[in-house]
Amino acid sequence: MIDQLNEDYARLLEALNEANSSAELDAWYKEALGRKGHITLMTRQVGQLSPEERPAFGRRVNEVKKELEHAYRAQSARVQSAELLATISRDSLDVTLPGRRQWRGRLHPATLTLREIYRIWGDMGFQIYRSRDVETDEYNFELLNIPEDHPARDMWDTFHTTTPGVILRTHTSPGQIHAMREYCPEPIRVILPGMCFRYEQITARSEIQFNQVEGLAVGHSITMADLKGTLVDFAKRMFGEHRKTRFRANYFPFTEPSAEMDVECLLCGGDGCQVCKYTGWLEILGCGMVHPTVLRNGGYDPTVFSGFAFGMGPERIAMLKFGIEDIRNFWANDLRFLKQF
Numbered sequence: 001m002i003d004q005l006n007e008d009y010a011r012l013l014e015a016l017n018e019a020n021s022s023a024e025l026d027a028w029y030k031e032a033l034g035r036k037g038h039i040t041l042m043t044r045q046v047g048q049l050s051p052e053e054r055p056a057f058g059r060r061v062n063e064v065k066k067e068l069e070h071a072y073r074a075q076s077a078r079v080q081s082a083e084l085l086a087t088i089s090r091d092s093l094d095v096t097l098p099g100r101r102q103w104r105g106r107l108h109p110a111t112l113t114l115r116e117i118y119r120i121w122g123d124m125g126f127q128i129y130r131s132r133d134v135e136t137d138e139y140n141f142e143l144l145n146i147p148e149d150h151p152a153r154d155m156w157d158t159f160h161t162t163t164p165g166v167i168l169r170t171h172t173s174p175g176q177i178h179a180m181r182e183y184c185p186e187p188i189r190v191i192l193p194g195m196c197f198r199y200e201q202i203t204a205r206s207e208i209q210f211n212q213v214e215g216l217a218v219g220h221s222i223t224m225a226d227l228k229g230t231l232v233d234f235a236k237r238m239f240g241e242h243r244k245t246r247f248r249a250n251y252f253p254f255t256e257p258s259a260e261m262d263v264e265c266l267l268c269g270g271d272g273c274q275v276c277k278y279t280g281w282l283e284i285l286g287c288g289m290v291h292p293t294v295l296r297n298g299g300y301d302p303t304v305f306s307g308f309a310f311g312m313g314p315e316r317i318a319m320l321k322f323g324i325e326d327i328r329n330f331w332a333n334d335l336r337f338l339k340q341f
């Protein structure tokens with residue numbers, strides 16, 4: 001039996017060395033090591049041997065199996081690389097095929113809009129002033145003339161932290177106080193961009209997290225005419241020279257008088273459509289003359305200084321500019337949406 005095995009081994013090894021294609025190799029494997037292959041069948045015969053013959057034969061058949069497997073792997077590698085070389089030299093390289101498209105990163109639509117807003121206010125002499133996202137109740141409300149229990153607090157549903165009095169800012173207006181306390185008694189012209197947070201139901205028009213860009217101008221004899229002129233100029237630069245604007249009276253505790261500014265609907269040009277709810281107008285910001293109490297809280301004497309402030313939502317503006325119908329797209333991280341900008 002062992003002699004027969006050794007003979008088979010020598011024969012199979014020789015046949016393996018002569019197998020020079022994948023097809024030949026497959027056939028060889030089937031014959032030698034496959035389920036019904038020669039060596040496999042031999043292994044199964046161990047049981048029929050006498051107890052004395054069994055150990056030596058068993059050992060040898062395993063050795064042969066291992067060596068043949070090893071030799072098969074080496075031969076496969078040789079055949080494969082030879083076949084690859086042959087294909088490469090046979091088929092010429094087609095240089096007319098287009099290359100693989102590179103994936104390019106791009107800016108988020110909120111970032112694009114923010115940068116456009118920064119550029120416009122920068123051209124008008126406003127500097128960027130950054131303040132914190134986590135605020136105190138004092139800065140977010142009290143110093144802005146919104147005492148505890150004042151019904152106006154209902155305008156800003158708030159995320160509280162476990163530390164009493166520490167909250168996530170509901171608007172960028174607390175930055176007004178920080179800026180005033182830093183620059184007082186100098187005149188101020190700043191914009192205050194950043195994330196705001198409101199504990200609100202998420203819908204197509206409102207998110208719990210969104211950007212705002214606040215603006216603040218403080219100085220001598222600043223009037224409502226300055227506020228209107230500056231904001232109308234901003235709207236023209238942002239939305240186009242011939243875009244109509246209008247102001248509507250409103251209420252904010254930290255400005256007096258207060259207003260909201262609308263621009264003519266960008267999508268229907270004022271004719272009325274779903275986006276402007278058939279009014280022809282779109283609201284883009286809240287604004288007003290800084291309340292004397294707020295000026296005083298910032299360190300300025302309201303009999304000497306005056307100022308105006310405004311707050312706009314860049315995502316809302318981006319929605320109007322790009323015709324985005326659902327604010328939830330901004331933070332959903334869906335590439336199909338983000339790739340369009």
Ligand code: PHE
Nearest residue numbers: 171173286287288309310311
């Ligand atoms: N802070 C106001 C809001 O979030 C917007 C605003 C800012 C209004 C400054 C007037 C002046 O609704």
